[in-house]
Amino acid sequence: MREFLDLDKRDREMLSLLEQNPEMSQNEMAEKLKISQPSVSARVHKLKQKGALSHVVGMNLKKVNLYMAKVDVMAKNTSSVLDIFKECPYFLNGLIVSGEYNLCLFFVGEESCADKANGDNDTRGETIA
Secondary structure, eight states: OOOOOOOOHHHHHHHHHHHHOTTOOHHHHHHHHTSOHHHHHHHHHHHHHHTSOOOOOOOOTTTTTOEEEEEEEOOSOHHHHHHHHTTOTTEEEEEEOSSSSOEEEEEEEOHHHHHHHTTTTOOTTOOOO
16 A cells, blocks of 8 residues: 655645755755755654654765666566676676566776776676576
8 A cells, every 4th residue: 555645834845945955055945935954864864763854875986986887687577687696796786677688787887897808808798697
């Protein structure tokens, strides 16, 4: 059963402000909404507990000299392929998709790793699961 969150107008306004500027401080939010900072803090805490608000950290791969590779795979058992890579430090995510290639895998690595992928380690046509 799908659960709906009981968000009031103020909660929706806060979420809208954070969507526009995720770095907005609680003091700035309090000023814009004309409420106290402790009230903002309590509401942010409540929104996090309800699962309506979470913090996701990302990075600019170019700035840290990393490269991302997308690999489309045809697999009979997509779940077992995902299990193979779940402990790999270079594996970012895998998506089960429809079509001829039914698994989309994302990896990250340094340039030297990308060079190796184009060399002797070509696995096209091999069965991994």
